Amino acid sequence: MRRPRLVLSILVLAGAIASGAIAASSVDPGITAKTILLGGTAPLSGPASAYASVARGADAYFKYVNARGGVNGRTITYKYLDDAYNPAQTIQATRQLVEQDKVFAVFNSLGTEHNVATRDYLNQLKVPQLFVASGATTFGRDHKRYPYTIGFQPSYQAEGWIYGTYLARTKPGAMIAVLFQNDDYGKDLLAGLRRGIARSKVKIVAAEGYEVTATDVQSQIAKLKASGATTLALFATPKFAIQGYVFANRLGWRPLSINNAVSSAPNIMALASEGNTNKAVENSVSIAFLKDPTDPKWRTDTTMKLYRSVLAKYARGANAKDVYHVYGMAVAYETVRVLGATGKTPTRAALLAQMRKLNDPSNPFLLPGIAVRTSSTERFPIEQALLQR
Numbered sequence: 001m002r003r004p005r006l007v008l009s010i011l012v013l014a015g016a017i018a019s020g021a022i023a024a025s026s027v028d029p030g031i032t033a034k035t036i037l038l039g040g041t042a043p044l045s046g047p048a049s050a051y052a053s054v055a056r057g058a059d060a061y062f063k064y065v066n067a068r069g070g071v072n073g074r075t076i077t078y079k080y081l082d083d084a085y086n087p088a089q090t091i092q093a094t095r096q097l098v099e100q101d102k103v104f105a106v107f108n109s110l111g112t113e114h115n116v117a118t119r120d121y122l123n124q125l126k127v128p129q130l131f132v133a134s135g136a137t138t139f140g141r142d143h144k145r146y147p148y149t150i151g152f153q154p155s156y157q158a159e160g161w162i163y164g165t166y167l168a169r170t171k172p173g174a175m176i177a178v179l180f181q182n183d184d185y186g187k188d189l190l191a192g193l194r195r196g197i198a199r200s201k202v203k204i205v206a207a208e209g210y211e212v213t214a215t216d217v218q219s220q221i222a223k224l225k226a227s228g229a230t231t232l233a234l235f236a237t238p239k240f241a242i243q244g245y246v247f248a249n250r251l252g253w254r255p256l257s258i259n260n261a262v263s264s265a266p267n268i269m270a271l272a273s274e275g276n277t278n279k280a281v282e283n284s285v286s287i288a289f290l291k292d293p294t295d296p297k298w299r300t301d302t303t304m305k306l307y308r309s310v311l312a313k314y315a316r317g318a319n320a321k322d323v324y325h326v327y328g329m330a331v332a333y334e335t336v337r338v339l340g341a342t343g344k345t346p347t348r349a350a351l352l353a354q355m356r357k358l359n360d361p362s363n364p365f366l367l368p369g370i371a372v373r374t375s376s377t378e379r380f381p382i383e384q385a386l387l388q389r
Helices: 002-024 049-066 087-100 112-124 156-170 184-197 218-226 238-250 266-272 302-314 323-341 348-355
Strands: 035-042 075-082 105-107 175-181 203-210 231-235 256-259 286-288 386-388
Touching (some): 035 087, 049 238, 087 105, 112 184, 175 184, 175 218, 184 231, 203 218, 218 238, 231 238, 323 348
Parallel strands (some): 035 075
Antiparallel strands (some): 286 386
């Protein structure tokens, strides 16, 4: 009879140790008395490396906040890993951040396919996938299935719809040729464009997709020009949007150009203009929701002065004309607000609750009048934008 009692004693002791371990680790991963650890992925190399500034801008702003005491007494550590814009690498890097680095949340990871690739994994583990750097409609639409995931920028379908309604209203006989990235990002924009021109006389006469791994889009642009289109819609990342302008120019094609927001940054358009010799760039139409650091209108703006000083101090050598740095600071600013609202000791559950009730009418890095808002049924944080030429 002694042996069973010994076994019981061991089980009770094991239970006590387990209970103690649970009590000792009641704080969520990534949270210490002094720090909050966020992690994410970014294309520091590869075909979309122009977007690396999205992470650099956020990192610079967090360092600025840390120098002023952080969030409720904790500093933010933001560890971002290079995925070379390759979803397979995104998965590996995200697993490292969650399983080895023990991040509190995955934040600001860039790319549609990339965030889709990690979404199931993060939601199963109840790790917040905070402010994914993609406008794919799924990140707002499918919030019931993926409650731990939320985007930030306007949705691609909404953006495409804006372009379509603009053309239907101002160019009623327009014939559109579309260059699009052959994935959910490009197809989302194309779907929105189709919705925008529905019940109008505007027609899509040609659409050519390209793969992220492609060398160039010269053949696609040649086919689109041959369609006789009067409008060229570029639903492409910077490398291929620039090529779209360049190859159109070489062919002597001068259509009205629609350029999606993710490739309309002034520094990208400057490259596409080929030293102001490419007339195809002139009068391009796009949407904007961020303050443009190259626009003289914002030269004396308090926030843009802060932007330049933060970038100069915490991201030395970074191009202050790159609007993707502004995006990074805008999303970092919102993250600081959200973390501050989670309480003295942040938890993932508290962060999830805040994701459902964002209400910021005045993020200073956004254009005036553009708010950041969500609810339990509405999970598209930014639903406003300015159409510009």
